[in-house]
Amino acid sequence: MNLAFTCSFHFSDSSRKRYITEEIKKVGKGHISAKIFAFRELTVATQNFNLENMIGEGGFGRVYKGQLEEMFHVPFVQVVAVKQLDRNGFQGNREFLVEVLMLSLLHHSNLVNLIGYCADGDQRILVYEYLANGSLEDHLLAEGKAPLDWNTRMKIAAGAAKGLEYLHETADPPVIYRDFKASNILLDAEFNPKLSDFGLAKLGPTGDKTHVSTRVMGTYGYCAPEYALTGQLTSKSDVYSFGVVFLEIITGRRVIDNSRPTEEQNLVTWVCIGFQNF
Incomplete structure (x- = not known):
């Protein structure tokens, strides 16, 4: 799988979501399996990002345990890890895009599986498989x-x-x-x-x-x-x-x-x- 791509961000905030979506489609060339989630869907999955569901926190933001159900167009109830990036933190649009592309195009049993992402407004959220034993x-x-x-x-x-x-x-x-x-x-x-x-x-x-x-x-x-x-x-x-x-x-x-x-x-x-x- 050829991964050659470039990232450039000289856009207004209002155009970044569209750019991210278009760039992912362009670079992925139909190979991107990650789902696109609406923010409201992930709000439901994490019970409004309830702190009781928080399983990790760092300079990047917070990670919540969530549950995807049939309403999210998945075939079965699936437990996931939802990483909500801090809008004022280190990991910005460039890092978000790189992670979506890398984990969508690279597949190995020793790499975490990216299920989907959300780029609604200024939200940058990544949805991974849930790994029970943490880090x-x-x-x-x-x-x-x-x-x-x-x-x-x-x-x-x-x-x-x-x-x-x-x-x-x-x-x-x-x-x-x-x-x-x-x-x-x-x-x-x-x-x-x-x-x-x-x-x-x-x-x-x-x-x-x-x-x-x-x-x-x-x-x-x-x-x-x-x-x-x-x-x-x-x-x-x-x-x-x-x-x-x-x-x-x-x-x-x-x-x-x-x-x-x-x-x-x-x-x-x-x-x-x-x-x-x-």
Whole structure:
């Protein structure tokens, strides 16, 4: 599946919804399976975005557990995760469009399934399959949860690696995820991992190009140092981030933990010092 597309936003607010819809149709070339939801439909599905249904919150906005019924033209009652982007937050129109296109054109068992989206007015909402066990971060770092056993940890690491491999080796052109971290790895009822949140994803280099030059984006602690220094993005940047998450998986420590002694606050630095002293 060729994913070549460009995103440009020089539009008034009133024309952005139309542009998003037209761009998705144009780039998708009939391959977009995501449904288009009206805001009122998702209001019903989430019981008016009831806080009791909220299952996640971050700089992007809030995620609610919802239920799609026959009135939404689905064949059966379906439990979903509804991510309502903060209209004043980081993830804007560009990231919204990128995520809809990426998850509509990329399909793999270790990528989250996008069911649909809403672009009514200034609303930007994404509807995903519901994954019962939340994020990897929840299980590694949250208090009150039973620790994951070793086999489950390795299962999650292997599945996440397969998701990255698909993006790097199968997608045409390759896709650089750019935000690989524990909170973006979601887990289904059997703890199978699925990569989520593709708003920062970038099409990788093609032909004789070795990298993509771009503004440095990502999450502190997970970002590859050479990318942070130069802005030159390659699939190896994702591999570095995978290594950081793998360290989290096997140690149970946060990538950045300011509550620890200074020399232990950065997980990667702490591990490197440990190897030097080994």
